[in-house]
Amino acid sequence: MNAFPPTLPAPRRSTLLRHLAVTAAAALLLLGLTYGLAPFRNYQLATMAAYLCATAGLTLLTGLNGQLSLGHGALMATGAYTVALLQNALGDAGFLGGWTLIVSLAAAVVVATAVGAVIGLVAARLRGPYLAGFTLAVAVVVPAIATTFDGVFNGEQGLGVAVPPPPAALGASFPYERWQAWLALAGALLTMLLLANLVRSRFGRSLVAVRDDEVAARLAGIHVARTQVLAFVVSAACAGLGGGLLALLAQSVSPGAFSLTLSLFLLMAIVIGGLGSLAGAVWGAxxxxxxxxxxxxxxxxxxLSPAVAQRLEGNLPLAVFGITLIVVMIVAPGGVQGLLRRLGRSARLSWSTRRG
Structure with missing residues (x-):
């Protein structure tokens, strides 16, 4: 009997090591970047990292598994309200340290995962416009719960989030925005590392097989419904983490921040960035x-007059996003990442031709 523990196959082990090396390099680069950015830019970087958690999860669900979701804003709201309620409860009980952030974010992931499992069980039975309509209903219903049970969620005004200051070891004058960026970037890098390894695993290949042809995948021995439910669960967990990070960054949660418009923005972001590519999720965020x-x-x-400018600013983002989506689909059907990949191939081909 073999006394040694089983080891990973060489290709899988090399993939894991490569992803760890890329994550470590990105962490060092971003760490240095936070020291060179102004406080507001650090806050924007932190917001981008929070959105990246959601766009990366939606990329796995829609781009790799082919399930259209118009309700990921609602899953982000689930994570955000979980963090708000738990942070406030811990603060009222006298517990408000750095460890509470980890507990609250973990709870946000767990609650969003549970909600995603319920949604995924229903979504696995639906196809096409029926799936889109169901997730659209989720995007409308979940924020409406906050206004219905205003005794718990404080209605349209939302909830404030009790957030502890940066750790004392960083110094009394440490910029708070930089600490926010570190927290959000840690969550985003962990999400990208886990998803990158998941995509390269057997489960990732099953996702793509189900997306391409469900009948062929079923004949190959893949449990189609279970794969689709697990895809929704993983994607919901990422959205819950992103929503929880947004709650900590804004220090408040309200239904208006997680409306249907956010779900549409998330979907258009992954299409513009490059559908089916985790790197495209970065461009979308x-x-x-x-x-x-x-x-x-x-x-x-x-x-413009102040009233017209305010009305235009409220509707202009969706119009700009729509125009950008149309232009990208005409010029670069593979999104920004697809265009960059194509330009890279052309540059390598040109370089090899010159050397030849």
């Missing part, structure tokens, strides 16, 4: 953060 600044800049350049 960056676009979600840059869009409000772009809309504000456009309204400032136009000579």
């Amino acid at each position: 960056a676009l979600l953060v840059a869009l409000p600044d772009l809309s504000h800049l456009l309204t400032e350049r136009l000579a």
